Amino acid sequence: MRLDLLSRLNAARAARQAATVVTDLRTGDQRLVLDPSADPLAQAIGRALVSGKSCMAKESSGEDVFLNVHLPSPRLVIVGAVHVSQTLAPIATSLGYEVTIVDPRTAFASPERFPDVDLRAEWLDLASPSVGLDAFTAFAALTHDPKIDDPALIAALAAGCFYVGALGSRKTHAARRERLIAAGVDEGALGRIRAPIGLPIGAASPAEIAVAIIAEITAALRRPGERL
Incomplete structure (x- = not known):
């Protein structure tokens, strides 16, 4: 994970903010999603956040990605x-x-x-x-x-x-x-x-x-x- 992405993720966790790391399984590219509504995978990320479980998903291009969900303890x-x-x-x-x-x-x-x-x-x-x-x-x-x-x-x-x-x-x-x-x-x-x-x-x-x-x-x- 890139250092800048890790720093932003740690900041979100410290602030008790939900976060999702989206990883392209083919290229290894990652992005941090703090506002699912602004992401192309809004629905998939929303479902993952509600379930509290990380999971697989597909980009609109058909590429497989992994959604790594980070939620504060309830x-x-x-x-x-x-x-x-x-x-x-x-x-x-x-x-x-x-x-x-x-x-x-x-x-x-x-x-x-x-x-x-x-x-x-x-x-x-x-x-x-x-x-x-x-x-x-x-x-x-x-x-x-x-x-x-x-x-x-x-x-x-x-x-x-x-x-x-x-x-x-x-x-x-x-x-x-x-x-x-x-x-x-x-x-x-x-x-x-x-x-x-x-x-x-x-x-x-x-x-x-x-x-x-x-x-x-x-x-x-x-x-x-x-x-x-």
């Missing part, structure tokens, strides 16, 4: 050190997510309840720069406390998280929408909030709710064009 930021989080965190970790739990309530956010987890006893809207919300982050608001969840939801929407979900009934979410609109959040952005959170599988226990949430997050990651 993150899951959970606001609320609650019972659902105790199941959700280890499941997400087993799926390759970097998990952070944020809750300013120190009685809940204790290492004893959440061993081996990046645990922050603080407010997310104040901690978000260090937490690192971005387009490769899934976000779940689980405290059911507007004082904690609402500012965190605003931060997650502003950061462009690929998944934003919030615990609560439809009635609860209707009230939440009114509060967020009053806080200046655009109605279009509010449509991105998955609420009630999780796939509708009839989940009742905290563990079942955690399964429904991680399933919905997986669908948002792997099937981004669909609203389930």
Whole structure:
């Protein structure tokens, strides 16, 4: 790989930006693609980025190329050190997510309840720069406390998280929408909030709710064009 291309690739990875290296298998020529929409192989690269897997493709000329996909590790930021989080965190970790739990309530956010987890006893809207919300982050608001969840939801929407979900009934979410609109959040952005959170599988226990949430997050990651 050329040194200039490697330097640009490393810069993209440091910035948690998706990148694809396209290699012509006949000539060995390479190009770095950061904006798939501007590349002749836009569709093939888009599919590879969604799957997260490198693969073969063909240029319009018929030449075989290899698409080497470089994606940031997905993150899951959970606001609320609650019972659902105790199941959700280890499941997400087993799926390759970097998990952070944020809750300013120190009685809940204790290492004893959440061993081996990046645990922050603080407010997310104040901690978000260090937490690192971005387009490769899934976000779940689980405290059911507007004082904690609402500012965190605003931060997650502003950061462009690929998944934003919030615990609560439809009635609860209707009230939440009114509060967020009053806080200046655009109605279009509010449509991105998955609420009630999780796939509708009839989940009742905290563990079942955690399964429904991680399933919905997986669908948002792997099937981004669909609203389930």
